Amino acid sequence: MVTIYDIAKKVGCSSATVSKALNNYPDVNHKTRNRILSFAKEMGYSPNAQAQALTKKKTWNIGVLFEVEATNKTGLTHYFFAQILESFKAYTEEKGYDLTFLSKKAGNDNVSFLQHVRRRHFDGVIIANFDYENEEILELIHSNVPIVVIDYNYDTVSSILSDNYEGLKLLTQYLIDLNHRDIVYIHGQHSYVTDIRINAFVDTLTENGIAATKEQLLEGLYYDKDVTYQKTLEVLQRANRPTAIIFSDDYVAAWGVRAIGKMGLRIPEDVSVAGFDGLEIAEMITPRITTVRQNTELIGIQAAKRLIDIIETKNHSKIDVHVGVELVKGKSCKKHEG
């Protein structure tokens, strides 16, 4: 590897001058600078990022914590989070930051997430994780590391969230407008976002003069097809079958559709179905599933912007960004005649 010392030797100057020339310091003669620059190019010089990080206190590296435990869909293959990460990545890369996954191993030893961050000296960390109350996550959250969180809300950390209340309100109102009264919401496991959605669901029913019953809420698991399949069968076998089912997300909705078919029921003639997230899958299934699209691209960009802002201004203050959602009508809901 070519170093600034190699260049200095060739040019006949000191390493300090080479460094200055490469970093556009004003106190380098024009001719000297040009000689240095052309030699650097000719010799194929690349600055050593580790050495630079040591002196400047900046690694141009962002840690990514995208772990989805408690489900069968992990991190990268999680349709929803993968989209967010994709968009986040595009923005941060454009700004010159590299993305590195946060793991619990570093070389030969086991480390906590925070320790990992301290070792690699990430400039910041982006978190999108289901298990938000995990101790190691909390340790990170309470550290002084620049952090942005997606889909959760901590007291002190900036977060990016879709307008989930609006989302479930739109969906519920849409079904009510289609004359549905007996709507079941198979929601995901409890979390900040889930609670908001449940509130929106119940509020909207209430606002429309419909008394919400306990039977209308069923706890499932986000992105878990098996649990959802069971819960769906359970609901369908009830004496008074609901006329509409809202699933926690599009992925499980797609499997719910299968369960409904298994029972010999038609969608939307016998049961109306809705999902959440706005995954492409919702479009691919027959019938196309009505859903609420979360703007994953914007979520990723906003998260990136906020994080880079924290990093570069050192202003850690909590700023939450809310991203709008959109009702996407498929072919899975129909006016209830009854």
Next chain:
Amino acid sequence: MVTIYDIAKKVGCSSATVSKALNNYPDVNHKTRNRILSFAKEMGYSPNAQAQALTKKKTWNIGVLFEVEATNKTGLTHYFFAQILESFKAYTEEKGYDLTFLSKKAGNDNVSFLQHVRRRHFDGVIIANFDYENEEILELIHSNVPIVVIDYNYDTVSSILSDNYEGLKLLTQYLIDLNHRDIVYIHGQHSYVTDIRINAFVDTLTENGIAATKEQLLEGLYYDKDVTYQKTLEVLQRANRPTAIIFSDDYVAAWGVRAIGKMGLRIPEDVSVAGFDGLEIAEMITPRITTVRQNTELIGIQAAKRLIDIIETKNHSKIDVHVGVELVKGKSCKKHEG
């Protein structure tokens, strides 16, 4: 941040001794070592990865080049490659390596992929990219950086590949056994893998005494729903409609199914359909699509193993790993009566 110098001061020894204690050198007294270790823990010491990388010539960092250009599904959201990356990530992390995406920006300046690698001093690089003949990729390939490539074959670089020949042979033979003679293969853009698959398709037809015609091969684009949709309509409007269509992958097959439905044709009664890759989508679609499952988990693991082996043994010799495939029968193919 706590450094070894801080610890040395507290303990009353030199930084050299601290370093040795932390690295299990034999020439440190038992009591001294324990004092150092307990102080290190108490003070919350984390070694500085940059400083370590500078002296040891190892970053414990692997560069990831997962870019899928020329399609609408980019990197992370590419169902197939996301699965591979997920598995690759699990294995490499277990071995202590961190994964960092390779980009074309580093801090404030634009760099080539190779320059990026030189800056960050990645221990190795994993490549899974459609545009394998891209100049910057070739520059990387021809460098001395430890590299493993997925889904392509270079003269000098180790690669991991599914047995694509076997895959398309299984599929074609399956359709022939179902009495299909007029089978159209809407394959992906030309590449190492595509050519193998086409050969397998043609060979299998020939082996069964069926003369392959030009009309049976149509060039589409992997993971591009629009192109596929058009090509599918084109095929269906032919005077002599094929009885079976093999799509380049499950994703486009799912959209092909839609096109077929649009034409008022039934699957599998009017047309049999098959995909490739073994994506979950193939199972979610109605009818379930017959496909060839690529073992993404094994591909990821093998790639990780090979790369780490190159890194740790410094033996760059080209070793190719072939991963078996499996025919997965759905409900999209039916015996042709005619």
Next chain:
DNA sequence: AATATAATCGAAATCGGTTTCGTAAACAAA
């Protein structure tokens, strides 16, 4: 007791950069 050997430690060089500060030379102002 004298010598050989083992155990323990630290000074110093090194990795590849950045940045401060002092200085010499060149130029301008008095």
Next chain:
DNA sequence: TTTGTTTACGAAACCGATTTCGATTATATT
């Protein structure tokens, strides 16, 4: 001509580790 300013450069300290090698002390051997 003397003084004051720029301009251009480099020595040296520093970032946070690792590692070699020499020195000192303690222990074992004869």
